Amino acid sequence: MASPTVPAQGAAAYRLPPPLIERLTSHIVAGGAESTTIPTPFTGEDLATVPLSSADDVRRAHERAREAQRAWAKLSPGERAKPFLRLADALVERRDEILDVIQLETGKARRHALEEFLDVALCSLYYARRAPGLLKPKRRQGMMPGLTRVQELRHPKGVVALIAPWNYPFALGASDIAPALMAGNAVVHKPDTQTCLSSLWVLDLLVSLGLPRHLWQIVVGEPAEIGDPLIEQADYVSFTGSTRGGRAIAEKVAPRLVGYSLELGGKNPMIVLDDADVERAARGALRACFTNAGQLCISIERMYVHAAVYDRFVPRFADLVNGMRLGAELDFDVEMGSLTYPRQLEAVTRHVGQAVEAGATVLAGGNARPDLGPLFFEPTVLTDVTADMDLCANETFGPVVAVYKVASEDEAVERANDTEYGLNASVWTKNAARGRRVAARIQAGTVNVNDGFGAAYASYDAPMGGMKQSGVGRRHGAEGLLKFTEAQTIASQHIADLEPPGSLSYARFADVMTSGIKAMKRMRVK
Structure with missing residues (x-):
């Protein structure tokens, strides 16, 4: 790997104030002397030293959380929502601060860090407005009309263990924790070590806005050290990560009959139909494929283009990709940033290299860019990808997309569904009604018409999650909050007995x- 590179803004721009780091890391439940230093992906230089939690620390976090949860659950849903109503205003006031934190710990472009910011602000506001209505007691129809009165209650699970990934640490931590807390639970949260600062930042902010201090506990460490105690004491487990990791979670919680939700991997398809607006589809594909350098579980990695528009779409898309601006600047002009981990750079390099060696054609990109920073890789477009290449069916999780020509709508749908995954998909057409009909045939939890992923994901009133090997359960919508509750039915019989x-x-x-x-x-x- 290339030696660390200091971008043009100077090394000082890629550091966080020591008092901020000290305040944030004080929220980690860690009583020992062990710590680790995390680098900023932009340069490879040290960003922060964070204490590591032990198994005993995790058990202590559960004890604190359970104690705090008892009092929290006694509050009305409206009272529990108040810190999150305040959060939206506070986030707006401190936007640039959190965008800096997100960029420096992940390496993503600022415009992609902004998506995380918007997600937390809008999703938490959605649940703050709707949680009281979703959680209030509801009348249900009884067995004997007029004689049986039935009420449905919602009780919190207790303590939720939440394991968040490294690629969207701010959004996929806070946006799931908000409904879990508003449902009356406490949370013991394990963010990824590399990207824990943004979770600590929003916890610090919420505590200042009135959230009880011990209700949300953060532990930091490797799964081998703290994974088992994290899960063993939880009343519910929420996990976002790889399909392999999701299976391991399911196996661990099954003997205890504890509920869980899993959002897992994807090999997401995009279909460009014969009546698509080629320019709009090509530009939309940039975001669909290369947001956060492709390190997004719902990004597009397979593209099926109808033969009628293939010769116009593919050259235009390749030109746009070749013209993308890459960089480590902390501004909104950069179109794609860095990968986050060396292992991601290695995986992307291996997939692209193996495909090219086996006969794939590179239309754009294809190379690492150590001149920009140690973990940069160009946005890459390939054709002539075949089933024997790792890139064809396996999730790359990087800035790489394979383009295939198809002869018909039916072929496109069949090939889109030819995968063990079913997380997200995209359909492009000038006829929105046709797009919705095609979308309904695709085996994916979310399908976007004339958009890559944002239209469905950011519609917080609708559920989001995966089919097949892409997950169990949903986030967003009523289910995204009610999954953190136990339903109880109370039926009283009047006048006549059964x-x-x-x-x-x-x-x-x-x-x-x-x-x-x-x-x-x-x-x-x-």
Whole structure:
């Protein structure tokens, strides 16, 4: 790997104030002397030293969280929502500070850090507005109309263990923790070590806005050290990460019959139909494929282009990709930033190199860019990718997309569905109704028409998650909050009991009840 590179802005621009780092890391539950230093991907230079949690620290975090949760659960949903209503205004006031933190710990472009900022602000505001209504007791239809009164209650699970990934640490931490807390739970949260600062930043902010100090506990360390104690004491587990990691989580919680939700990997397809606006689709594909340098579980890695527009779309898309501005600047002009981890650079380099060696054609990119920083890789477009190449079916999780020509809509849908994954997809057409019909045929939890991923993901009133090997459960919408609760049904019987009255025989009672089924259907009572 190339030696660290200091971008044109100077090394000082790629550091955070020591008092800020000290304040943030004080929120980590860590009682020992062990620590680790995390670098900024832009330069490879040290960014912060963070203390590491032990297994005992995780157990202590659970104890603190459980104690805090008892008092928190007694508050009304409206009271629990207040810190999150204040959060939206506070985020706006401190936008540039958190964008700097996100960029420096992940290496992403500022415009992509902004997406994380917007996600936390809008998602937490959505739940702050709707949690009281979603959690209030609800009347349900009873067995015997007028005689049976039924109420559905929602109780918090207790303590939620939340494991967040490194690629969107601000969004995929806070945006899941907000509904878990508003549902009345406490959270023990393990962010990725490299990207823990943004989670610590929003925790620090929420505490200043009135969130009880011990309600959200953050532990930092490797899964081998703190993974088991994190999960063993949890009442619910929320995980975002690889499919392999999700399977391991499911195996660990299964013996305890603890609920879980998993958002996992994807090999997401984009379909460009024969009536697509070629210019719009080509520009939209830039964001769909290369947001956060492709380190996004819902980004596009496979593109199926109808033969009728293939010869116009592919050259235009390649030209746009070749013209993208890469860099480490802390401004909004850069179109793509760095990869976050050396292992991601190695994986991308291996996938592209193996594909090219086996006969794939590079239309744009294809190379690492150590002149820009130690972990930069060019946005890359390949054709002639075949099934024997690792790039074809396996998730690359980097700035690489393979383009395939298809002869029909049916072929595009068939090939889009030919994967073990089913997280996200994209369809491009001038006819939105046609796009929705095609979208309904794709086996993916979210499908976007004339957009890559943002239209579905940012529609917080609708569920988001994966089919097949891409996950279990959903975030967003009512389910994104109610999954953190236990449903309880309370039914009270009035006037008459559910047994034969007086001297009526059971045989006659059975006839009466049976006849009642027809009567209730006829009167539309049932």
